Amino acid sequence: MQNAIGAACVKYDAVSPDVHQLGAIATTASERMALIEGYDKRTAAMKRLLAKIIETLPAADLDLCPFCSLDTNPDLDHFLPKARFPEFSLHARNLVPICTPCNRKKANAVKSKTTGQRLFLHPSVEPSNNAVVLEASLSFKKQGLSVSYHVDGGGVLSQKEGELVRRHFDRLGLSARYSRRAQSYLASFKASIAGKPSTVVARTLKQKISTASFGEPANGWRPALFRAIALNEAAILAWLQS
Ligand SMILES: [Zn+2]
Numbered sequence: 001m002q003n004a005i006g007a008a009c010v011k012y013d014a015v016s017p018d019v020h021q022l023g024a025i026a027t028t029a030s031e032r033m034a035l036i037e038g039y040d041k042r043t044a045a046m047k048r049l050l051a052k053i054i055e056t057l058p059a060a061d062l063d064l065c066p067f068c069s070l071d072t073n074p075d076l077d078h079f080l081p082k083a084r085f086p087e088f089s090l091h092a093r094n095l096v097p098i099c100t101p102c103n104r105k106k107a108n109a110v111k112s113k114t115t116g117q118r119l120f121l122h123p124s125v126e127p128s129n130n131a132v133v134l135e136a137s138l139s140f141k142k143q144g145l146s147v148s149y150h151v152d153g154g155g156v157l158s159q160k161e162g163e164l165v166r167r168h169f170d171r172l173g174l175s176a177r178y179s180r181r182a183q184s185y186l187a188s189f190k191a192s193i194a195g196k197p198s199t200v201v202a203r204t205l206k207q208k209i210s211t212a213s214f215g216e217p218a219n220g221w222r223p224a225l226f227r228a229i230a231l232n233e234a235a236i237l238a239w240l241q242s
Pocket of ligand 1: 103
């Protein structure tokens with residue numbers, strides 16, 4: 001069994017990030033249970049081993065979930081679910097620090113049931129793309145400012161890459177999650193500068209525009225929001241002071 005698991009892990013690494021193509025190895029019910037319990041039970045030895053594995057993860061030194069960049073990453077996701085692929089329950093590459101909302105949305109999904117295509121970017125082995133593909137759009141409505149997000153990979157990503165990023169974006173509900181976060185952020189920003197002189201408001205906004213991307217992923221919700229704000233500075237200024 002150990003040899004079969006070792007061989008499966010070698011195969012996993014060889015086909016990464018397209019691990020959705022793998023089939024599970026043959027295991028008996030008791031072997032499956034032992035492999036899953038090895039992860040779930042968290043004995044002292046298992047905790048030490050897990051801590052070592054987590055140290056090797058490229059995403060572990062980021063404070064944010066590598067799937068959404070919205071929240072911290074307190075959970076550990078099995079990219080290929082351990083219920084179906086128990087052989088990878090302790091494989092470092094298969095473990096991804098993730099936020100709870102993404103973990104819940106991802107659940108046991110791996111590939112599209114209809115097309116067989118992979119649904120998610122694999123953060124452990126697919127370095128995040130620094131090319132800007134996330135765009136925010138602002139619309140000024142009677143009831144307030146609304147922000148929407150979409151992926152525009154045109155000219156930067158290949159068609160295949162763009163489709164994968166869009167599946168990841170859609171499946172994790174990132175459009176709605178980013179909109180909600182951006183709108184509540186802008187409402188707090190507006191409240192924090194209410195009643196200040198217009199020169200102070202303008203200066204604060206300029207400062208935020210120039211520093212929004214510091215230390216944040218290029219395709220994070222905040223850098224994308226401020227790229228849109230920079231293009232609509234006058235309208236945003238008027239909205240902030242309305
Ligand atoms: Zn997340």
